[in-house]
Amino acid sequence: MSAELAPLATWIGEARWFGGKGREWTLTGVRRVGELPDAPDGVHVAIEVAEVSFTDSSTGSGHAAETAETELYQVPLAYYREPQDRIAHALVGEWDDPDFGHSWVYDAVHDREAMGLWLTAFAGGESASRGELAFHRLPGHDLDLEAHSTLFSGEQSNSSVAFGEDALMKVFRKVTPGVNPDIAIHQVLTEAGSTHVAALYGWLDLVDDETNTTIQLAMLQQFLRTASDGWDLALASVRNLFAEADLHADEVGGDFAGEAARLGTALAEVHTDLAAHFPVEERDAGAIDGLAGAMEERLDAALVVVPDLAPHADRLRATYAALRALDAVEVQQVHGDLHLGQTLRTARGWKIVDFEGEPAKPLAVRLKPDSVWRDVAGMIRSFDYAPRVVSLTGLGPDAPDAGQRDYRAAEWSARNRAAFVEAYTAQRGRDLDRTAAVLLDAYIADKVVYEAVYEARNRPGWLSIPLAALVDHPGRDA
Ligand SMILES: Nc1ncnc2c1ncn2[C@@H]1O[C@H](COP(=O)(O)OP(=O)(O)O)[C@@H](O)[C@H]1O
Ligand SMILES: O=P(O)(O)O[C@H]1O[C@H](CO)[C@@H](O[C@H]2O[C@H](CO)[C@@H](O)[C@H](O)[C@H]2O)[C@H](O)[C@H]1O
Numbered sequence: 001m002s003a004e005l006a007p008l009a010t011w012i013g014e015a016r017w018f019g020g021k022g023r024e025w026t027l028t029g030v031r032r033v034g035e036l037p038d039a040p041d042g043v044h045v046a047i048e049v050a051e052v053s054f055t056d057s058s059t060g061s062g063h064a065a066e067t068a069e070t071e072l073y074q075v076p077l078a079y080y081r082e083p084q085d086r087i088a089h090a091l092v093g094e095w096d097d098p099d100f101g102h103s104w105v106y107d108a109v110h111d112r113e114a115m116g117l118w119l120t121a122f123a124g125g126e127s128a129s130r131g132e133l134a135f136h137r138l139p140g141h142d143l144d145l146e147a148h149s150t151l152f153s154g155e156q157s158n159s160s161v162a163f164g165e166d167a168l169m170k171v172f173r174k175v176t177p178g179v180n181p182d183i184a185i186h187q188v189l190t191e192a193g194s195t196h197v198a199a200l201y202g203w204l205d206l207v208d209d210e211t212n213t214t215i216q217l218a219m220l221q222q223f224l225r226t227a228s229d230g231w232d233l234a235l236a237s238v239r240n241l242f243a244e245a246d247l248h249a250d251e252v253g254g255d256f257a258g259e260a261a262r263l264g265t266a267l268a269e270v271h272t273d274l275a276a277h278f279p280v281e282e283r284d285a286g287a288i289d290g291l292a293g294a295m296e297e298r299l300d301a302a303l304v305v306v307p308d309l310a311p312h313a314d315r316l317r318a319t320y321a322a323l324r325a326l327d328a329v330e331v332q333q334v335h336g337d338l339h340l341g342q343t344l345r346t347a348r349g350w351k352i353v354d355f356e357g358e359p360a361k362p363l364a365v366r367l368k369p370d371s372v373w374r375d376v377a378g379m380i381r382s383f384d385y386a387p388r389v390v391s392l393t394g395l396g397p398d399a400p401d402a403g404q405r406d407y408r409a410a411e412w413s414a415r416n417r418a419a420f421v422e423a424y425t426a427q428r429g430r431d432l433d434r435t436a437a438v439l440l441d442a443y444i445a446d447k448v449v450y451e452a453v454y455e456a457r458n459r460p461g462w463l464s465i466p467l468a469a470l471v472d473h474p475g476r477d478a
Contacts, residue, residue: 007095034206044100074175081104148163162223172356176362178216185197188273197355228344256415264427295449299320333369340383378443449466
């Protein structure tokens, strides 16, 4: 193992964005794919791609569709000749680099100097491109090059860096050759003038001419200055309800149903815009069989990771069997991993973020058209999560007892689910007919299974949340 691999491997293994947690893996290579232009003396900002090889079975992730035995992760690194106390918390290691000599190496997204270089390169657009790195810009916005960068904290699959209140750069961590749906969808919705996304300003590609492949590394978009996280707003609403033991969800000041309805309308408008710019197709019985089969395979893989799913397996399979019995299903481009944490309430209404789809799925799968009910199901699951999370973690001294909390949690979640679905169907001019209800049930069940694996891997203390949804029926009242 070369000098840098050991500290890099340790650092990657601990990163929030690393998708291989709980699996057996080794760092099998690191490729320097480019350097940001115009760095001052004594510093190099290199974009590197680390190859992680898994030594356990490919179904260990809980995703049967995932067969790759290797994954690529983007690691932008700032190499300094001297240690940098200001970013000591972001030190990856100290080693002799063949190109840069003895260096103190930092996670570049924490480093304002390095991020300033990145923003300047974006401002230069195509002219800043060099080697395999290709910068792209959309017209219509002048970047504020004086803005300081701040790395977003919090739970994320990627790394997001704000430049003042002007722009936000998302550095994709797990990368795959091909089109990144987050960039492609933001481009289409920006060009269509959608009011429900942050405008796309630009993106960075890694272009390998020898293999004729492109890996999309980062995207730059409008910073939503007045945004409040939809998840945080939902938690505040639930806390309000729990604090008012004698009042029902529709009586407390923090009632969320109006926001849930506006979210339903926003999602419907996004779906309509996506349908206008991406293909809309009809899936026949054979394809539906494949969809149900994929859900069953996901369940089989999940049962290995979360044995507590076993008592619910028969009922889940029955839900997938009802899906299999459908004749035809309409599909289109959707969000793919929608939950309250992907929504932002701004002074100008709700915005939807992060169109990357489920991070654990291969890009080719995430780009496939899907049913709009997958997104609706994702939000319904989030309306179930919010009160359960408050019940688990956010209780004050006067909180109601567990039985009362369960009752109120169910009330909050049903009220907001109903408001959301009603507004969604009204805006789309469609009823929640039998086909839609079967699809919604199946997608909710599939999401619960996905969440069980996700929680077991990332937040074992919250595994009880998806499991509780199975004790009731996963698609209840939907
Ligand atoms: N355009 C934006 N302006 C301000 N904040 C944003 C914007 N886009 C996303 N965010 C915030 O950044 C967080 C992470 O963004 P997201 O796209 O979900 O990243 P990830 O792919 O890492 O999950 C979101 O929860 C949201 O709070
Ligand atoms: O935002 P990501 O694309 O990284 O999505 C992943 O992480 C989510 C958690 O942050 C996870 O969502 C689950 O937890 C949410 C609360 O934290 C809840 O609102 C969602 O309903 C629940 O699914 C998401 O599934 C995962 O893909």
